[in-house]
Amino acid sequence: MSSHYEAPIREPLVLGDKSYHDITVDIAKPIEGKANKNWYIAFTISLIAFSWGIGCILYTIGTGIGVWGLNKNIGWAWDITNFVWWVGIGHAGTLISAVLLLFRQRWRMAINRSAEAMTIFAVFQAGLFPIIHMGRPWNAYWVLPIPNQFGSLWVNFNSPLLWDVFAISTYLSVSLVFWWTGLLPDFAMLRDRAIKPFQKKIYALLSFGWSGRAKDWQRFEEVSLVLAGLATPLVLSVHTIVSMDFATSINPGWHSTIFPPYFVAGAIFSGFAMVQTLLGVMRKVTNLENYITRLHVEYMNMVIMLTGGIVAVAYASEFFIAWYTGSPYENFTYMSVGAATGAYGWAFWSLILFNIAIPQLLWIKKIRVSFIGSFLISIAINIGMWFERFDIIAIVLSKGHLPSTWTRFEPTFVDVGVFIGTIGFFGVLFLLYARTFPVIAQAEVKSILKVSGENYKKLRDGSHE
Amino acid sequence: MTYNRCIGTRYCANNCPYRVRRFNWFKYNENSEFDFNMNDDYGKMVLNPDVAVRSRGVMEKCSFCIQGTQQVILNAKKEGRKVAAGEFNNATACSSACATGALVFGDVNEEKDPIVALKEDKRAYRLLEAIGTDNNVVYQVKVRNTEEA
Known part of the structure; x- marks a missing residue:
């Protein structure tokens, strides 16, 4: 499906003097070799954070939501902030693998596997929060339309919280199938290289009996295209529906018609930032510098600049409308003069700084192609996008219609512990993935080696260099 | 609820x-x-x-003492009559305990219920009426002497 010629002025996507076999060896190395000390350190830290999170979750479920810092006026805070933050992070994977596949962007091939893994692991974390934030999580299955004999118990199709259940479960299942389909030839590669019978058995199971025949490849291409077509609308629908948790409500600041496109842009913005963060670490740790190049980093930064720009325009529009309505209620929404100068001014300005100001540095080409610069900016965006959701939820709820209900939210150690726990859980999953899964779609990268490999380009365009 | x-x-x-x-x-x-x-x-x-x-x-x-209003309806049904005007006032705990009539509870669909006149009164208003919640709680503005200080 891809053309066989690439202009000489385009930078190559695979660096170094690589043959097909070199790619196989490079991708299989982290799986077949032993983990280094850094991996064990990172894994231990993640595991401790994860265990701490499990403790906090069990404490919450055992004692009650009262162990969080919520009160009668602020019914959501870190719980739903974390939920939306993780769902947003889980947006880049499908965009990279599905939308960029349809647009035939070859640079996706080096990053799609890990971006999708990140998506799936992030959606796991996101899915935890709606369950544990319930007062009675043991009844969580009531959100599913299961025929039952409990009398008049049935889901409320008018509620956006129910739409969330469908949107996120659909997204998770389609992403998982899409990810696994792409993994089949790579698992088969590991199976064929495995020496230990146990490993061979496991990878044989995971590769679903991939044989490498032409028919396998043809079906593989077809199903990838079909799944990309199915997954593309999901990129837009999931965060649209998450935004409707707020947009269909009646709180000033939540009840906003621009939320769906604005949230989708914000999700892609934060998702790409997280991919940038993770790959910045991974390319170093697993020695994949030849596959995840400065060109990949720059392309991702361009997506970040575009979606970040959309988010900035949305903020400006929200700020303007809050003032333009002349409504005193609108003056206390998360994007308003009231928020900028009020008790949550620090959260407001953190959002502006991390999400709008710092990413503007990417206009400078030197920073855009720099690994360390992109890594630091991606961390800032991760923080900024967390503040965006916190501001939307906590600032809006802290200043309701009646001044008698104005209050503040103070997190407890449990709020913090649960959040840190999900970061640890995410780390545990990702680190295990990096040791057992082919972290780059090697079969796909091989398909572009002769078109966009540095050595092959030199051979072809030698006279231009 | x-x-x-x-x-x-x-x-x-x-x-x-x-x-x-x-x-x-x-x-x-x-x-x-x-x-x-x-x-x-x-x-x-x-x-x-x-x-x-x-x-x-x-x-x-607050459920407006649903168990109390239900009791009034069932008693009337048992006695084979309609619920009398003003009978609901004793159904809710707050209005039945209020001796001065500052809190009144009733059926706005029953024309003869005292609540209807109170609700139609020009002093009646609702909290945050502008957002259109059409709520069931009606207040009355305080009577002030604005003539002399």
Whole structure:
């Protein structure tokens, strides 16, 4: 499906003097070799954070939501902030693998596997929060339309919280199938290289009996295209529906018609930032510098600049409308003069700084192609996008219609512990993935080696260099 | 509120413009951490036996004493008559306890109920009327002497 010629002025996507076999060896190395000390350190830290999170979750479920810092006026805070933050992070994977596949962007091939893994692991974390934030999580299955004999118990199709259940479960299942389909030839590669019978058995199971025949490849291409077509609308629908948790409500600041496109842009913005963060670490740790190049980093930064720009325009529009309505209620929404100068001014300005100001540095080409610069900016965006959701939820709820209900939210150690726990859980999953899964779609990268490999380009365009 | 069906997402409380909803953050019933002298059999005698004990993790709000209004309807039905005008005023705990008539409860669909005149009165207003919640609680503005200071 891809053309066989690439202009000489385009930078190559695979660096170094690589043959097909070199790619196989490079991708299989982290799986077949032993983990280094850094991996064990990172894994231990993640595991401790994860265990701490499990403790906090069990404490919450055992004692009650009262162990969080919520009160009668602020019914959501870190719980739903974390939920939306993780769902947003889980947006880049499908965009990279599905939308960029349809647009035939070859640079996706080096990053799609890990971006999708990140998506799936992030959606796991996101899915935890709606369950544990319930007062009675043991009844969580009531959100599913299961025929039952409990009398008049049935889901409320008018509620956006129910739409969330469908949107996120659909997204998770389609992403998982899409990810696994792409993994089949790579698992088969590991199976064929495995020496230990146990490993061979496991990878044989995971590769679903991939044989490498032409028919396998043809079906593989077809199903990838079909799944990309199915997954593309999901990129837009999931965060649209998450935004409707707020947009269909009646709180000033939540009840906003621009939320769906604005949230989708914000999700892609934060998702790409997280991919940038993770790959910045991974390319170093697993020695994949030849596959995840400065060109990949720059392309991702361009997506970040575009979606970040959309988010900035949305903020400006929200700020303007809050003032333009002349409504005193609108003056206390998360994007308003009231928020900028009020008790949550620090959260407001953190959002502006991390999400709008710092990413503007990417206009400078030197920073855009720099690994360390992109890594630091991606961390800032991760923080900024967390503040965006916190501001939307906590600032809006802290200043309701009646001044008698104005209050503040103070997190407890449990709020913090649960959040840190999900970061640890995410780390545990990702680190295990990096040791057992082919972290780059090697079969796909091989398909572009002769078109966009540095050595092959030199051979072809030698006279231009 | 249907307590039995509530899973406690607190979405309703977040959207309540009046913030009148209250959440059961903990298990308050028979919990030594929350001893309001109602953990023993004597203390429990002050509790209304007609009201369900709300479990941990459910939302609640004033139900206008649904058990009391239901009682009025059932009594009238048993006696083969219609509910008399003003009869509901004794159904809710707050209005039945109020001796001065500052709190009145009634059926706005029953023309002869005293509540109708109070609701139609020019002093009547509702809190946050502009947001169109069409709420059931009607206040009356304070009467002030604006003629002389």
